[in-house]
Amino acid sequence: MGNGTSIGRVRGLGSAHSGAHHWIVQRVSAIGNLVLTAWFAVSLLLMPNFNYITVHDWIVSPVSAVALSLLIISVFWHVRLGMQVLIEDYLHEAGTKFVALAALNLVVFGAAFYGVFTIARLALGAA
Amino acid sequence: MAQGATGKKARPLSPHLSIWRWGPAMFTSIMHRVSGNGLAVVGLGALLCWLGTLAAGPEAYAKYAAFAVSPLGRIVFVGISWAYFNHLCSGLRHLLMDIGGGFEVKTNNMWSILTHVFGVLLTVAFWAILLLR
Numbered sequence: 001m002g003n004g005t006s007i008g009r010v011r012g013l014g015s016a017h018s019g020a021h022h023w024i025v026q027r028v029s030a031i032g033n034l035v036l037t038a039w040f041a042v043s044l045l046l047m048p049n050f051n052y053i054t055v056h057d058w059i060v061s062p063v064s065a066v067a068l069s070l071l072i073i074s075v076f077w078h079v080r081l082g083m084q085v086l087i088e089d090y091l092h093e094a095g096t097k098f099v100a101l102a103a104l105n106l107v108v109f110g111a112a113f114y115g116v117f118t119i120a121r122l123a124l125g126a127a
Numbered sequence: 128m129a130q131g132a133t134g135k136k137a138r139p140l141s142p143h144l145s146i147w148r149w150g151p152a153m154f155t156s157i158m159h160r161v162s163g164n165g166l167a168v169v170g171l172g173a174l175l176c177w178l179g180t181l182a183a184g185p186e187a188y189a190k191y192a193a194f195a196v197s198p199l200g201r202i203v204f205v206g207i208s209w210a211y212f213n214h215l216c217s218g219l220r221h222l223l224m225d226i227g228g229g230f231e232v233k234t235n236n237m238w239s240i241l242t243h244v245f246g247v248l249l250t251v252a253f254w255a256i257l258l259l260r
Contacts, residue, residue, distance in 0.1 A: 001218055027225065030218055037211065045256050051194060052185045059181065072174075079167040086164055111175060118178040127182040 032074035063122035076112035151239035162210040213246035
């Protein structure tokens with residue numbers, strides 16, 4: 001392992017063992033997002049209006065509730081991976097990076113669970 | 128810059144972030160990042176507020192709906208829809224490049240520019256259908 005050029009510094013280290021998985025899941029979740037957000041965009045256009053009753057009736061149907069919950073999971077998963085790359089690219093200090101990534105995990109999981117919970121609450125007739 | 132300063136075993140991370148020049152591909156790459164992270168914060172924020180106010184009842188939802196049709200709300204939602212369609216188009220370009228397509232300079236520049244054209248056209252079409260239905 002050399003100290004000069006960039007390639008000299010990585011030679012001999014072997015695989016990082018994690019990059020390919022992140023890359024593939026980013027693509028797989030992108031396909032999920034493509035299908036689910038396209039369905040959501042078309043659903044919005046097909047709604048006669050956005051009144052409370054109209055939207056409520058739409059969201060409590062099993063197909064809408066399930067698809068919207070899946071959308072939340074797929075999109076937040078994609079966001080978790082995408083924002084990780086943003087943090088890794090712009091935060092170079094190990095401590096700051098660790099705190100930012102830990103905070104990202106908490107916010108993404110919390111926000112996604114909030115979304116799925118509100119849909120479940122609506123669909124199961126509690127609101 | 129990003130050549131890890133945390134010891135001998137640190138791997139160089141994204142070492143070329145500061146080495147670039149403007150061009151269609153660079154612009155598309157930057158806009159993919161901007162629209163994606165913008166969507167993540169503003170778009171998902173709006174989606175969760177929508178769900179939250181729906182679950183909270185008609186009065187809370189009415190406040191959300193009133194904001195959505197206010198001038199500021201219109202700017203926010205047009206912005207979200209543009210970010211969505213832009214990220215969608217540049218994301219499809221990424222998937223195309225992942226299977227090895229579009230690396231010739233001419234083709235790459237053409238798809239980079241078309242990404243933004245389609246992003247704007249889809250946004251206009253979406254709002255035209257929404258407002259004229």
